[in-house]
Amino acid sequence: MKRREFVTLIAGAAALPLKASAQRAGRRYRVAALGPVPLSFFDELDRAGFVRGRNVEIESRGESVATVSYADVAVELVQASPDVLMAVGAEAGRAAQKATQRIPIVVIADDLLGSKLVASMPHPEGNTTGVAIFAFQLDAKRLELLHEALPAIRRIAVLADRLPIPNMSTLESAAKRLGVEIVPFAARSEDDIIRVIDALKVEEVGAVNLLASPILASKFQYLIRDRLALRRLPAILQWPEQAEEGGLMGYGPRLSAVFDQCARQVARLLRGAKVAEVPVEQPTKFELVINLKTAKMLGVEMPPMLLTRADRTVE
Numbered sequence: 001m002k003r004r005e006f007v008t009l010i011a012g013a014a015a016l017p018l019k020a021s022a023q024r025a026g027r028r029y030r031v032a033a034l035g036p037v038p039l040s041f042f043d044e045l046d047r048a049g050f051v052r053g054r055n056v057e058i059e060s061r062g063e064s065v066a067t068v069s070y071a072d073v074a075v076e077l078v079q080a081s082p083d084v085l086m087a088v089g090a091e092a093g094r095a096a097q098k099a100t101q102r103i104p105i106v107v108i109a110d111d112l113l114g115s116k117l118v119a120s121m122p123h124p125e126g127n128t129t130g131v132a133i134f135a136f137q138l139d140a141k142r143l144e145l146l147h148e149a150l151p152a153i154r155r156i157a158v159l160a161d162r163l164p165i166p167n168m169s170t171l172e173s174a175a176k177r178l179g180v181e182i183v184p185f186a187a188r189s190e191d192d193i194i195r196v197i198d199a200l201k202v203e204e205v206g207a208v209n210l211l212a213s214p215i216l217a218s219k220f221q222y223l224i225r226d227r228l229a230l231r232r233l234p235a236i237l238q239w240p241e242q243a244e245e246g247g248l249m250g251y252g253p254r255l256s257a258v259f260d261q262c263a264r265q266v267a268r269l270l271r272g273a274k275v276a277e278v279p280v281e282q283p284t285k286f287e288l289v290i291n292l293k294t295a296k297m298l299g300v301e302m303p304p305m306l307l308t309r310a311d312r313t314v315e
Helices: 003-015 039-047 070-079 090-099 135-149 168-178 190-202 214-218 220-230 240-244 255-270 292-298 304-309
Strands: 029-034 056-061 084-088 105-109 128-132 155-160 181-186 207-210 235-237 249-252 287-291 312-314
Touching: 029 070, 029 090, 029 255, 039 255, 056 070, 070 084, 070 090, 084 090, 084 255, 090 105, 090 128, 105 255, 128 255, 135 155, 135 168, 135 207, 135 235, 135 249, 135 304, 155 168, 168 181, 181 190, 190 220, 207 220, 214 220, 220 240, 220 292, 240 249, 240 255, 240 287, 240 312, 287 292, 287 304, 292 312
Parallel strands: 029 056, 029 084, 084 105, 105 128, 155 181, 155 207, 207 235, 235 249, 287 312
Antiparallel strands: 249 287
16 A cells, blocks of 8 residues: 555544443553553543543553563563553554553554554454554665764664564665665663663764663653763754754654554544454654754754754754
8 A cells, every 4th residue: 555545544544433332431541551652642642532530540650671571571560450451662652552452452563464453454353453653764865864864984883672684684784775784772670771882982983873772761761861972972863842852863764643543543442442453653854953053062963954854943
């Protein structure tokens, strides 16, 4: 299916009226979240009529899954019998599917079809739907943008949450076109992140492409950002918001926007929609944000042509 056709299909689906059987008065719903979920997700649920503390209970397992088994946490959440299970990342999605074939699951991941989390995007089968963010393709685009910002750098680290990196061949092809060498690193815990970022200078890399990862994204603001700044390492990040929070560059869909999509899907399922009636969605807008304050601190002179293409600059 062509992308334009799929976006049209999603837009049409979003325009359909909600089921008449909206949430029943007096009923309390339960949503479980496997992986880090931002506050915007819960805010969107509130706007859909599912308000924490009033008619919905939220049980979330966020950063703890970085150091323990997703499978164990998924089983624990399923035992609480939620009405819908939200899973962040393909790894969490597969763990959720293994834990239950009955409870509806909403997954945000790179490619739900390619990773076999769903059999169809317009009409998901089984108990899983969600939002496909196509992060693997965007990882290569981020490498191109980082090279455009820093054309003199010839050695770039790619930081993932595990090795081997699933899309390494795509990144290597992009690196070859650009005439740069990429060096893979992995981190899942705070200790890993400190060790790896400290090692980047020893490996003589000049910049970092922080790959799509719910684990690494959840640790960006309070650890990765500060450690990169300490080592004076420029980096491009998965979400535009991360550049607004002090990173150098961010490119992709807005974190809040894709989790809003997930929240609306969860709300439809809570109202009684079948999973097959809730198509897999995808982002329709991508933003490039450049933080000029961070660039100045790092001594990076941003090319004027790149700045003209930015959707937003932070000054």
